[in-house]
Amino acid sequence: GQQVMQIPQYQHVQEGEDFTTYCNSSTTLSNIQWYKQRPGGHPVFLIQLVKSGEVKKQKRLTFQFGEAKKNSSLHITATQTTDVGTYFCAPRGYGGSQGNLIFGKGTKLSVKP
């Protein structure tokens, strides 16, 4: 079945440093969504990427979708303590998986002030 791998599993950074998490799939994806879950909270939708090679920015966050649509990344510039949480990629794959999201294990980000 559809699987995604996110790396790293954990990332500890000093406030102001940059952070990147990567999401890799074994199969081609129709699109991919990213979510953030704060400690003790629930996932919150950040963005959806659809096109090959697509790049989208939200303030300090930059999202990329690979040319082959098998991987994606989220980069945060100059992290802040408010960025703390777990970031999940959630692809919606081809072949009957349309509609439901498949979450990776996520990357847990901690930011030291």
Place this chain on the structure above:
Amino acid sequence: DAGVTQSPTHLIKTRGQQVTLRCSPKSGHDTVSWYQQALGQGPQFIFQYYEEEERQRGNFPDRFSGHQFPNYSSELNVNALLLGDSALYLCASRDRGGARGYTFGSGTRLTVV
């Protein structure tokens, strides 16, 4: 706010019992998905409901069943509870296209003792 509402927020059940969790989707959303999230893991897809029918199902046993009502609200039922069913159960809703992502509820924390 017209977000996703889940009840109850916390629940303690005994092994072998049955439980029903409830979800009201965000206003304007007609598709409801249920996820199970164990501690430190990503949400695992249970099933999705649309037009009162189960449309897709993840790798969960028949002990997990659901229902969607004409007003789009949904229930998740789990029979013959096992200790391993202890988790956060998340309900997520989306509109027809899903391009604006899923809106998650705050979840029901189920503890089986």
